[in-house]
Amino acid sequence: MNCRSEVLEVSVEGRQVDEAMLALLHTILLHRSTGKFHYKKEGTYSIGTVGTQDIDCDFIDFTFVRVSSEELDRAIRKAVGEFKEALSNSGSDGMGQISLEFYQKKKSRWPFSDECIPWEVWSIKVNVVNLANEQERQICREKVGEKLGEKVINIVEVISRHEYLPKMPTQSEVDNVFDTSLKDVQPYLYKITYQITDSLGTSVSTTMRRLIKDTLAL
């Protein structure tokens, strides 16, 4: 609960799902990444540089900025690819939600595994529409481009409100806050999950989990 949650909603056409998701996720990660920490003695550290690059979208009239790190890009693309597949396989009315969650790890004693405590959750709700002809698609390109632009400004506003960020960790604790597995950039620990919502808004796994938790509560 002690976690900020932001919700963004977009309505896109089938082909634009990939790029729209990439755009938004990369924008968020751009602001939630730093360069690699190089720890020196006496507990100080220096931060490496991070490059940025512009990416143009093919199916949307939009250009976004992302961190120039191939590894990160690959990871995000993979996640978005899975999401798109799930969305097209579901056959439902094309509503889905992808969540980018920033968390902190907390070391726990045996027998409990490490806990992941989220501190910020971005949920992007996607609504896929099907368009009939080329004319509408053209209009859609522009509209979605504008919408994405607004969303990006939204994201930046929220981020620059200077709300809670985890404290800068010492060298031993770096892995609890940052994702140090990448070579050239160091984002906060994140995970991407998605769910394809049906009309009731729940999925089987969540109901099972709730049931177990409830019996434990009893």
Added chain:
Amino acid sequence: MFSIFRQLVFVVTFTVFLVNCVDYDILFANKLVNHTDSSKVTLPDAFLPVDVCGARIRDNVFVIFILVISGVFWLHRLIKFIYNICCYWEIRSFYINALKMSMADLPYFTWQEMQARIVEIQKEHQICIHKKELTELDIYHRILRFKNYMVAMVNKSLLPVRFRAPLLGDIVFYTRGLKYNFELIFFWGPGSLFENEWSLKPEYKRGSNRLELADKLSTRILWIGVANLLLCPVILIWQILYAFFSYTEVIKREPGSLGARCWSLYGRCYLRHFNELDHELMSRLSKGYKASSKYMNCFMSPLLTVVAKNVAFFAGSILAVLIALTIYDEDVLAVEHVLTSITLLGVCITVCRSFIPDKHLVFCPEQLLKVILAHIHYMPDHWQGNAHRYETRDEFAQLFQYKAVFIMEELLSPVITPFILIFCLRRKSLEIIDFFRNFTVEVVGVGDTCSFAQMDVRQHGHPAWMSAGKTEASIYQQAEDGKTELSLMHFAITNPHWQPPRESTNFISQLKEKVHREAICGQQGILTENHIFSSIQSESEPHSLIANLLVGPPSLASLNLGREASMTNHVVDVGLADGASALRSFSPLSTSQHLRSSYASTRLPRSDSAALGGGRAMVGSGTDARTASSGSSAWEGQLNSMVLSEYASTEMSIHAVYMHELHKQQSRGQLSRHTWHRQDSDESSEGIPDDGEAPRNLPRSNTFPCAGTPQQEGAPLHNTAQRRYGGTTESLSGGSRPMARFSRIPMGGWAEEAQASRLHDPVPEEGSEDELPPHIHKVT
């Protein structure tokens, strides 16, 4: 919780052992045991050998079944216990590392200290990421989230706890079992309204599909009721065994303890403020315990006294004979049933003696009721001035019941609870859904809380309780019996460092100023050194309510003067003069000296009596103490907070009594405004009782229907109020009209006509009418 699982093991094994492994014939000396060495029968002789015992257990299917169920239950408890141990370990390390309190010091810290520390570390570590600073209200909200909802629901008479039984009249039935079920249904059970500990499920916040949600809730209540019914025998047996094992020893040792009274569960819910922690509530109620017992014991029926005296005499004489014989020759005890009869006669005598009133008892119910009010803070209006009546006493007994009655209710609870759930609670599903939708507010950093718990006078204040002109609430939104105002004052006084929102600040400061002014006027009256003179002076001021509170014991002269004075002030002043002396009885005499030594600034330089000085310093130090304590050392800080918290309760008592008096004066001036008497919809289908009693002048409080329910003056209000109480009054307007299905009756009639036409509206439903209860709005 650890005790439950240890007790469970013990009770089950012990009972099984007693039932199966003991040869009662030997124990009762019905069968002879052949012993080679001595003729005494020892305890192990009565135990059956292990193999016979085991065989008996295995043959008895019922016992096996019970053992299996209790085994499963015990295992579940064990897992929960282990999980909780880990949570407690974390809490412990939080205390030691973050709050910097060692376990040895922990019992000596006050709650205020703890709160102050938590607020401190929020600034340092930011444990709550949503806001920069936590206030005391946030902390209370998090702890008391669900309890506030329960208090609000009982306050608005939403839960079916009052019933009209055929023989017993108006009774209140609210047991632990019922409470557990309510909480299970609403808050944390499977499929409950809350999706996790801190937020209501989003579909319950919208008004678009309230009928389906009400149906879903109704089905769920049905299932839980049926589950209760199925488990009823098991739970019943458990309750009986548990009560037997717990209370028999107590009864044997001290039979009078069953005649003692305790605050009932309903009483605790009714008397609880919003945002009042358990320990604060218990201390308040414990302070009122003595006065309440005295009040209840005041009433004795002469017939019962005579009967009890005679029975006690006869039983006592038989007992005396038996004891004399036993003293003479102790072999009498070996005769069959002698010990039994001695014990039973002893119990009988003790019970009879509790019915015989104390010879030195003085019958002063009004005064006692005043003192009780000063501690419990809530009282229905029709009690004041009627303290001597039996009806008042009977209603008070609903709050403050015999321990024996409490045990009886707990024993009957497994049987009655399923029926209450299935027949009474289901009917209210729609109202409950509406309640949760209308009165839930999302507070940043806390989650969803009850909007009544915000203690906002503007949204939930009651015009008859000092909020006239300040409140925008409709009848549906007002909290009854002045709960909003009293809770606000209580919270402000208990947490002096809390910064209330602006309107509340105005309200609080106005009230404090009034009380303060009265106190000063009263004190100035005393300084003139003429007792009678001072009471004349205080009477001449029309609103010198508190003046008399700090005056010395009411002399006969002042009482007489009071009677000769104008009629309107008469009852108030006399009542207050009585109350004054009663209140002084609990003003802390010893700590008044303490105050004078530890605080440099006292208001007035001289004082007549220690109590008066204490009283004055009490009021004066209300503001001074806070400034004085800010610059003191840590130890003094601790002392200050403890002393302050004790003063807080006295200050609150004074404020509570003042508010009640003001409310009484205000409501006397408004005879026409009659707060609607809201009964449970199922009970009121009997129609409105049509006794010809003269209409009472005082408006009735909604949560305490009294015997004389609204009569003629209620009738014209029926029609106007009917629209506002769609769900309940349609049954009140005549028992002949069958209870329409609840789903068709809109709740809160003013909003729903517009809503019926709208179908799917994802935006929160805002009725087009004026006063719509707030849905969700961010409160920061």
